């Protein structure tokens with residue numbers, strides 16, 4: 647099977663007039679359709695930088711990223727990017743926030759009507775139907791993150807990049823929003839890459855985890871979950887007998903790198 651995403655011998659240095667900061671050192675991995683890969687690693691090791699390069703926002707220093715066999719040299723519609731802060735515009739209603747992408751793309755009048763209907767339906771399906779006309783400030787943190795995900799999904803990306811999307815939420819909200827968002831990703835059959843600081847979150851979400859080492863980062867370990875475990879929801883995984891052994895494996899790899 648052809649990979650959807652092929653990160654091939656990727657390296658990256660931040661360059662300034664007087665310095666060179668090596669951040670990523672020869673990282674290679676592939677993501678196949680339906681994969682949900684979590685990436686963990688010490689603070690400052692380059693996780694967000696890696697996502698920015700995959701999203702086509704920055705060029706690599708060496709190596710390349712291929713999406714469906716084509717080099718990624720600029721942002722593309724098929725790659726959606728959701729950040730830690732939801733970046734919703736306070737002066738737009740929730741519905742109009744989710745329609746921002748198609749608006750920027752200048753879709754036709756007919757397309758606009760169709761997208762508006764799809765956005766309303768998605769917001770309703772994910773318990774935001776009563777807030778279509780509300781401003782973001784009227785929503786809880788978890789509701790805002792769901793709206794931000796729908797805004798990303800409305801562009802119909804096949805690959806979703808998620809950079810710490812739950813970290814601004816309190817613990818309880820974080821667990822339920824993570825559960826909801828993973829459910830949305832699963833039912834919409836998306837391929838996803840999630841950057842997280844939280845090892846328990848990494849064990850409760852994807853089907854694979856990549857552990858990065860200290861900057862300049864390399865891949866220190868890859869952990870692939872049992873398919874029966876992967877089939878469970880994030881909340882159900884936390885009560886499964888495999889949860890602690892997987893967490894321990896990640897912790898051991900991670901502790902060496904702190």
Ligand SMILES: Nc1ncnc2c1ncn2[C@@H]1O[C@H](COP(=O)(O)OP(=O)(O)OP(=O)(O)O)[C@@H](O)[C@H]1O
Nearest residue numbers: 660667669687688689690691692693694695696861
């Ligand atoms: N625009 C920039 N110019 C120079 N250095 C940068 C820039 N952005 C990030 N860095 C540095 O690059 C390194 C990697 O940053 P990055 O944000 O990718 O790490 P991270 O693993 O996502 O961090 P965290 O887990 O703390 O969010 C850090 O040392 C950071 O200080």
